[in-house]
Amino acid sequence: MKEEEVTMGSARKQWYMVSLVGKDQSGIVARxxxxxxxxxxxxxxxSMMRLGCNFSIMMMVEIAGGGEQLxxxxxxxxxxxxxxxxxxxxxxxxxxxxVPELRxxxxxxxxxxxxxxxxxxxxxxxxxxxxxxSQVGGSSLEPIYxxxxxxxxxxxxxxxxxxxxxxxxxxxxxxxxxxxxxx
Amino acid sequence: xxxxxxxxxxxxxxxxxxxxxxxxxRQFVSELEAFMRSQPGGIGIAAPQVGQMQRICxxxxxxxxxxxxxxxxxxxxxxxxxxPEITEWEGFELGRExxxxxxxxxxxxxxxxxxAFSATDEWGERHEYESEGFExxxxxxxxxxxxxxxxxxxxxxxxxxxxxxxxx
Numbered sequence: 538m539k540e541e542e543v544t545m546g547s548a549r550k551q552w553y554m555v556s557l558v559g560k561d562q563s564g565i566v567a568r569x570x571x572x573x574x575x576x577x578x579x580x581x582x583x584s585m586m587r588l589g590c591n592f593s594i595m596m597m598v599e600i601a602g603g604g605e606q607l608x609x610x611x612x613x614x615x616x617x618x619x620x621x622x623x624x625x626x627x628x629x630x631x632x633x634x635x636v637p638e639l640r641x642x643x644x645x646x647x648x649x650x651x652x653x654x655x656x657x658x659x660x661x662x663x664x665x666x667x668x669x670x671s672q673v674g675g676s677s678l679e680p681i682y683x684x685x686x687x688x689x690x691x692x693x694x695x696x697x698x699x700x701x702x703x704x705x706x707x708x709x710x711x712x713x714x715x716x717x718x719x720x
Numbered sequence: 721x722x723x724x725x726x727x728x729x730x731x732x733x734x735x736x737x738x739x740x741x742x743x744x745x746r747q748f749v750s751e752l753e754a755f756m757r758s759q760p761g762g763i764g765i766a767a768p769q770v771g772q773m774q775r776i777c778x779x780x781x782x783x784x785x786x787x788x789x790x791x792x793x794x795x796x797x798x799x800x801x802x803x804p805e806i807t808e809w810e811g812f813e814l815g816r817e818x819x820x821x822x823x824x825x826x827x828x829x830x831x832x833x834x835x836a837f838s839a840t841d842e843w844g845e846r847h848e849y850e851s852e853g854f855e856x857x858x859x860x861x862x863x864x865x866x867x868x869x870x871x872x873x874x875x876x877x878x879x880x881x882x883x884x885x886x887x888x
Contacts, residue, residue, distance in 0.1 A: 632824050636816075668878070687878075694787065714787040716854060717816040717826050719761040720861035720871070 550601045552581065552629040555611070559620035561592035568614050573598055576610035581631055592620070597629065636717050637667050637687035639697060645708035647673055647680035654704055655684060662700035664690040682708075687715065721755040721770045723820050726870060731821055735768055735775045735866045737803045741844035749800055749842045753778050759820055764858045766865030769821050775803045777862035781855050795855045801839035804863050808836035815857055817871040827875045831857045 557569065566585060573580065573596075581597030600607050604624045615622045641664075643655050652671060659666065668687040675681035690697055698712045724730055738745060748767075756765035756778055763784060767776040781795035811833035818826040834852040837859065841847060851859055861871060 634824050634826070636818070636826050670878075693789070715816050716786050717818055718763075718854065718857050718861060719818045719820065720764045720766075720858055720865075 550579075550599050551603070552597060552599050552627050553604055553607055554623075554625045554627045555596045555598050555607070556594070556623040556625075557596075557615060557620045558591065558593045558623075559615075559618065561587055561590055562618065565592055565618055565620070566594065568618065569594075569611060569620075570596075572611055572614045573600075576607070577601060578607070578610075581629060597627065597631075599629070635667060635689060637715050638689045639664065639687070639694065639712060640715050641684075641686040641688075641697065641701070641710065641712050643684040643686075643701075643704075643708050643710045644681060647675070647682040648707065651682050651708060652684060655686075655701070655708070655710075658700045658704065659686070659688075659690075659697065662690065662697055663692050664688050664697055721751060723759075723769055724771055726822050726872070728821075730768060730771055730773065731865070731870060732868045733768070733773060734868050735773045737775050738840070741802075741840070741842065745802075746842045748772065749776065749778070749802075752776065753780075753798075753800075756780075761820075764862045765820070766862045768865050768868075775866045777801050777804065777859075777866060779855065779858045779862055781858065784854075786854070793854045794852070796849070796851065799839070799849070799859070800842050801837075801859070801862070802842065804837055804839035804859075804866070806835050806837040806860065806863055808834075810834040813857075814876065815854075817857070817861060819861070819871055821865075822870060822872060825872075827871065828878055829861075829871050829874045830876055831860045835859065837863075 570580065578598045578600040581599065583594060583596040585594040598607065604626055608622065608624050611622060641659065656666065666686055666688045671682065671684045673680050674683055694712050694714055701710050752765060752767060752770065755770065756762050763781050764779040765777065767774050778800055780798045781793050782797050784793045784795065785791055786793055809832035812830050813833045814828050814830050816826050817829045833856065835856045836850050838846060838848050
């Protein structure tokens with residue numbers, strides 16, 4: 538790493554997780570990332586999702602000057618856009634991706650407790666969740682819940698399938714292996 | 721030999737067809753195959769991945785199994801594919817891919833489930849093939865390399881899965 542990348546001004550660079558939540562509107566990502574770039578920030582991994590009509594994003598940002606200075610750099614834009622801003626110091630952990638081995642897809646009539654029950658069963662069966670995405674679809678009168686989970690488990694498809702079986706009275710599910718081709 | 725890794729721009733270039741089927745070609749194919757087998761996974765490789773800009777790739781899924789139950793993967797064994805041309809594509813399936821030339825990243829790619837293709841072997845003889853499933857995916861991945869395409873050029877959103885994937 539070059540010396541100028543390590544120090545900027547008097548402070549050492551540090552990684553932060555910047556989280557933003559608020560009402561969705563056009564141009565949020567462009568405005569926030571521009572202000573981070575102008576402040577000398579470097580983006581790591583990020584994930585933006587629209588949940589309902591709400592905007593949410595988590596961004597890994599490496600920057601010098603400390604968390605408070607980072608917050609102050611972004612705050613004018615986030616305040617103007619009506620976004621809640623949260624900044625936490627983190628370990629970077631880049632270049633350590635795990636490859637998911639199993640996918641669990643669950644769907645059924647929406648009811649309270651689906652995620653808690655499914656993930657509880659998976660945790661007991663030794664399944665580590667790496668990616669979870671859930672949506673409420675269907676009509677407002679008859680909502681359906683769709684849950685997509687990817688992760689790793691030492692126990693294999695059958696064990697996970699059996700672990701989920703007691704829930705089959707109220708939800709449909711399938712468990713499949715994810716074969717990753719490395720070419 | 722050494723694997724070139726993206727963003728090396730050689731990986732984004734078209735390769736030239738092989739015209740001379742001579743001893744030096746067979747020597748290169750042999751070295752490429754040995755190198756492929758020395759890599760983790762080691763089921764496929766394309767010449768541009770080692771900086772040789774020629775339409776040569778190798779696929780061999782012999783002995784490969786899927787999942788904890790070690791189900792064998794249907795395959796035709798060692799395929800030396802010189803100047804390969806895929807002529808027919810049928811069906812599609814979403815699957816996860818990575819690449820020796822793109823370390824530390826895997827993503828979802830849609831590929832044909834069945835293909836027909838022709839290729840010349842290292843002795844200059846042309847063959848017609850058909851392939852399906854994981855082997856067909858590997859062949860499409862390697863032939864893409866010969867046209868300067870990486871799986872990154874075919875990535876689809878991880879959130880399309882429920883709607884795109886063939887139901888089992």
